[in-house]
Amino acid sequence: MDLSESKHKEYIERAQWIEENISNIKPFTEEDIKRITSDYNTNLGNGGFGKVYKGVLDDNRFVAVKKYIKMDSEEMFAQEVRVHSQINHKNVVRLIGYCIEKNAPMMVMEYVPNRDLDYHLHDKNSLDSLDVRLDIAIECADALGYLHSMCSPVLHGDVKPSNILLDDNFNAKITDFGISRLLSTDKTHTVNCIGSIGYMDPLYYQEGRLTPKSDVYSIGVVLRELITKKKVASLAQARAEGKGVTELLDPKIANESNMMVLVEIGKLVQECLTEDIHRRPDMCDVAGHLRMLRKFCLRQPAPLENFGWNLFPETQNEDKEQSQQGTNNVSSSLMSFPKMAGIFNRNMYKSRKKGTPLYISGKRMFTAREIKVITNNNSTIIGRGAFGNVYLGILENDRKVAVKRYIKGTEHEEDRCGKELNLPELIHKNIIQLLGFCCKLDAVILVYEFANKRLCDILHGTSNFPFPLDLRLDIAVGSAEGLAYMHSRSKPILHGDVKTTHILLDDNIVPKISGFGSSQIGEDSTWVVAADINYIDRMYIQTGLFTRKSDVYSFGVVLLELITRKRILDSKKCSLVVEYVNCYEKENSGRIMFDNEITAEENMATLEAIGILAMKCLSDNIDERPEMREVAEQLVMLKMAWKQRKGNI
Numbered sequence: 001m002d003l004s005e006s007k008h009k010e011y012i013e014r015a016q017w018i019e020e021n022i023s024n025i026k027p028f029t030e031e032d033i034k035r036i037t038s039d040y041n042t043n044l045g046n047g048g049f050g051k052v053y054k055g056v057l058d059d060n061r062f063v064a065v066k067k068y069i070k071m072d073s074e075e076m077f078a079q080e081v082r083v084h085s086q087i088n089h090k091n092v093v094r095l096i097g098y099c100i101e102k103n104a105p106m107m108v109m110e111y112v113p114n115r116d117l118d119y120h121l122h123d124k125n126s127l128d129s130l131d132v133r134l135d136i137a138i139e140c141a142d143a144l145g146y147l148h149s150m151c152s153p154v155l156h157g158d159v160k161p162s163n164i165l166l167d168d169n170f171n172a173k174i175t176d177f178g179i180s181r182l183l184s185t186d187k188t189h190t191v192n193c194i195g196s197i198g199y200m201d202p203l204y205y206q207e208g209r210l211t212p213k214s215d216v217y218s219i220g221v222v223l224r225e226l227i228t229k230k231k232v233a234s235l236a237q238a239r240a241e242g243k244g245v246t247e248l249l250d251p252k253i254a255n256e257s258n259m260m261v262l263v264e265i266g267k268l269v270q271e272c273l274t275e276d277i278h279r280r281p282d283m284c285d286v287a288g289h290l291r292m293l294r295k296f297c298l299r300q301p302a303p304l305e306n307f308g309w310n311l312f313p314e315t316q317n318e319d320k321e322q323s324q325q326g327t328n329n330v331s332s333s334l335m336s337f338p339k340m341a342g343i344f345n346r347n348m349y350k351s352r353k354k355g356t357p358l359y360i361s362g363k364r365m366f367t368a369r370e371i372k373v374i375t376n377n378n379s380t381i382i383g384r385g386a387f388g389n390v391y392l393g394i395l396e397n398d399r400k401v402a403v404k405r406y407i408k409g410t411e412h413e414e415d416r417c418g419k420e421l422n423l424p425e426l427i428h429k430n431i432i433q434l435l436g437f438c439c440k441l442d443a444v445i446l447v448y449e450f451a452n453k454r455l456c457d458i459l460h461g462t463s464n465f466p467f468p469l470d471l472r473l474d475i476a477v478g479s480a481e482g483l484a485y486m487h488s489r490s491k492p493i494l495h496g497d498v499k500t501t502h503i504l505l506d507d508n509i510v511p512k513i514s515g516f517g518s519s520q521i522g523e524d525s526t527w528v529v530a531a532d533i534n535y536i537d538r539m540y541i542q543t544g545l546f547t548r549k550s551d552v553y554s555f556g557v558v559l560l561e562l563i564t565r566k567r568i569l570d571s572k573k574c575s576l577v578v579e580y581v582n583c584y585e586k587e588n589s590g591r592i593m594f595d596n597e598i599t600a601e602e603n604m605a606t607l608e609a610i611g612i613l614a615m616k617c618l619s620d621n622i623d624e625r626p627e628m629r630e631v632a633e634q635l636v637m638l639k640m641a642w643k644q645r646k647g648n649i
Contacts, residue, residue, distance in 0.1 A: 025085050026097035030104040037065055047075070054111065062111035063096055067104070080177045084148040091143035093165060093175040112173050117222075121229050130253040130261065132170055133226045139172040140164055141287035148212045148283050155210050159218035160199040161225060177226060188363065198232035203277060209439040219343060220272025226391045227253065227265055261293055292439060302418050313405035346417040358423055364447070371438050371445055375403050382452075393447065399436060400450035426493070430482030432504055432514040451504035451512045455558075459500060459565050469598040471509060473639040476610070478511040479503050480632035483555060486513075487548045487628045494520045494546060498554035499535045499568075501562055509521030520546070534568040534575070539622055549625045554638060556617025562612050565595035577618060584615065606642040610635075 034040070036055035044052040057063055065105060068077040084107070086097040097108040117136065120126045127133055140159075147154040156163075158176060165173040199221045201214035221232060229250040249262060268289055271281055281289070372378075374393040382402060383390035391557035393401040427433075438445040455475060458465045486493040495502075496518030504512040535557050539548035560580050568576050584590050590611040591604065598607065613634055619625050626634070 013558075025095060026108070028097045028099045028106070029109055030099055030101045030106075033065055033067075033099055033104065033108070036063065040067075055108070057096075057310055062113070064093075064111045066107040066109060066111045068106065077107070081107060083177045086150070086152065087147065087154065087177075089146045090144050091139040091172050091174060093173045103210045109175070110173070112165035112167050112175075114166040114168050114170065115173070116162050117164040117166060120166065121161060121225060121232065122332060125229075127170075128252045130227075130258050131294065133253070134261075134290060135162070135222055136166070136170065136172045137219075137226055138287060138290045138294055140174060140222065141283055141290055143172070143174045144215050144219060145283040148215070153212065155212060156215050156218075157204075157210055158199070159215050159222060161222060164222070201277075202275065211277065212283060213280045216272050216280045216283055216286060217277075219283070220269045223265055223272065224269045227262055234384055264289075308352075323542070363434060366438040366445070366447060367435050368438060371447075372404060374401065374447075378403075378405075388443070392450070400452075402448045402450050404446045406445070424488065428482055428485045430478040430511055430513060431485065432512040448514070449512075451506045451514075453505040453509070454501055455498035455505060455511070457505040458505065459561055460567055467565070467597060469603050469642070470639075471605075472598070473635065473642065475503070475505070475509070476512045476559060476562055477632065477635045477639055479513060480555065480628060480635055481559065482511070482513040484549055484628040484632045487551070491521050492548060494522075494548060495551050495554075496520055496546065497532060497535070498551050498558065499532050500558055501532075503558065522539075539620060548628065549622045552617045552625045552628055552631065555628065555631065556614045559610055559614035559617065563590070563595065563598070563607050563614075564593045565597070566593070580611070581615060581618070584611065602645060603642070605645075606638055609638050613638075 011202075021253065022420060029037075033055070036057055037053045038055075040051075040053050042054035044054050044064060046052075053065045053067065055063045081095070081098050081100075087095070093112060094110040096110060096366075097106060099106040099108070114120075115124075127136075144156060144159065154177075156174065156177065159174075163174065163176040165175050167173065199218045201210075201217035203217075204210050204214045206229045225231065227250060229252075230248055237384040268281075268286065271279070272286065274280055297385065299540045338607040338633045366374075371393075374395055375391045376394075378389075378391050380392040381389050382392050383404075391403040391405065393403040395401055432451060433449040434446060435449060436447040438447070457463075458467060483495060483498065488493060495513065495516065497515050502513065502515030504514050506512060537546070537553040539553075540546045540550050557577060559577055560566075561568065564580065566576050570576070570579075580590055580593055583593050589608060591599070591608075593611075594604075594607050613626075613631065617625055617631065
């Protein structure tokens with residue numbers, strides 16, 4: 001298509017970019033270009049559009065001058081200028097200026113000295129470190145995610161290693177926006193599909209429809225190439241020859257310490273390359289997952305049987321390296337918190353529309369900016385602990401949340417945070433719900449549903465909160481049922497730190513079990529429990545074995561606090577457990593220990609029964625302790641019997 005200079009100007013002016021970008025994008029004349037390139041003296045590369053030359057500006061900055069030579073490339077030039085002029089990201093090659101003289105359409109761009117990713121993967125054979133490759137992948141996904149989230153989203157359309165430039169520090173720079181589209185203004189359907197076979201989304205190839213998920217497909221191919229150092233055609237041949245995936249991984253990075261990361265990258269590749277575009281993650285999801293992989297720096301060996309061809313699904317167009325195909329057929333360091341690595345044993349990223357939150361395994365992934373907004377810049381502290389602080393937050397729908405911030409510190413704190421985040425989803429009315437998380441270099445932030453009271457504050461605070469027996473029974477039953485639910489899962493979850501501080505109460509005084517920093521899936525003799533010494537099972541202290549019955553012991557202490565309203569240690573450091581047991585042995589009753597507020601005669605039988613149940617829970621003989629399910633059932637029966645007696649009085 002032969003466009004005159006006036007049509008070039010008209011095309012660009014329609015995008016209104018001259019007025020909007022005049023301070024950043026400089027117009028050059030053809031004579032200017034000849035001068036800064038020393039009359040096109042240094043050729044940096046050739047392409048289907050024309051050539052790229054090296055130049056030097058008056059301020060001694062090096063630039064790359066992209067000169068469009070073929071007449072049918074002029075429309076691509078105008079499109080590239082229009083799109084590129086609206087982009088400002090550290091991982092996108094910066095457009096410095098342009099020349100729109102009739103016979104010399106040219107772009108003046110930032111010079112990136114270290115060639116492209118394709119060269120380093122396949123010619124120079126560098127990039128020996130997995131960390132560096134992950135950094136490159138993260139930066140590319142970040143840049144593409146930025147393009148997709150612009151007010152007028154930009155679709156790149158030709159993501160591949162040769163369009164990823166690297167500077168001297170191996171920082172990635174996305175380039176070549178010749179076939180890019182502005183989603184809000186351009187047609188995303190075309191009868192002339194221009195792209196790179198092997199990297200091109202099959203849906204774009206087959207239907208001529210370019211979407212953000214087309215770039216996701218392409219970045220999936222790039223990720224696969226980063227960990228194998230093999231081009232798409234080589235992988236297709238290897239599949240045909242029956243080679244295993246582990247044979248294709250680049251030996252420089254396929255060591256035991258990297259294997260878990262490689263497994264996760266393989267899973268992500270699989271998600272990006274799925275033919276169902278609705279199941280592909282968004283580009284921001286890809287960037288987030290890669291960033292966490294990089295920061296977690298997993299160093300745990302993964303079984304090689306986790307690898308299979310399903311991690312590297314065959315692409316539908318991997319026979320050629322480059323083509324132009326016409327078709328009108330309408331028919332695809334949190335390095336600081338290594339204990340949290342299990343978050344990646346997750347379901348696929350859920351597809352989302354632009355502007356809606358990202359969820360991983362049902363948990364929302366908040367950005368640092370979102371946390372700052374919902375907590376009003378951490379303005380209201382509602383709790384403090386050794387791990388950090390808890391802040392009040394308010395979500396977009398006016399729902400209150402508790403924002404728990406773990407500060408980077410000891411391995412113990414990191415371990416507690418990781419356990420809270422990695423637990424399977426617990427859906428029970430008496431278990432506090434983890435709504436989401438935010439990962440930062442210096443902290444991990446967990447977002448929970450909001451419950452505005454703690455049982456310990458009602459029992460021992462200064463507010464003299466009225467606390468009738470029926471309310472105490474409701475709290476005991478609900479708490480026991482929450483713990484019983486945890487213990488009854490196919491893989492039982494042991495809480496590890498049951499105490500009144502970890503029983504929260506909502507506005508309706510419904511109990512919510514919280515504080516999962518010591519929790520564990522399954523019983524393990526090597527499990528070192530970090531819990532309140534006043535509630536911890538004495539048998540665990542003696543034997544080192546923590547079981548479901550250890551949670552039962554701790555709950556027995558909670559029951560004693562509920563019926564006595566006494567602290568676990570009084571001002572003289574006397575133990576409530578020891579005092580109650582001694583009292584019962586002497587008097588055959590706990591009457592003198594009961595809270596005076598609930599010692600009406602009609603309550604005594606129920607209180608005595610709760611006391612006996614508590615002592616069973618506290619038995620030094622683990623086999624004599626009831627299961628938590630039995631505790632919950634007995635409390636329900638006691639509550640029903642108490643209500644029946646109250647009705648008869």
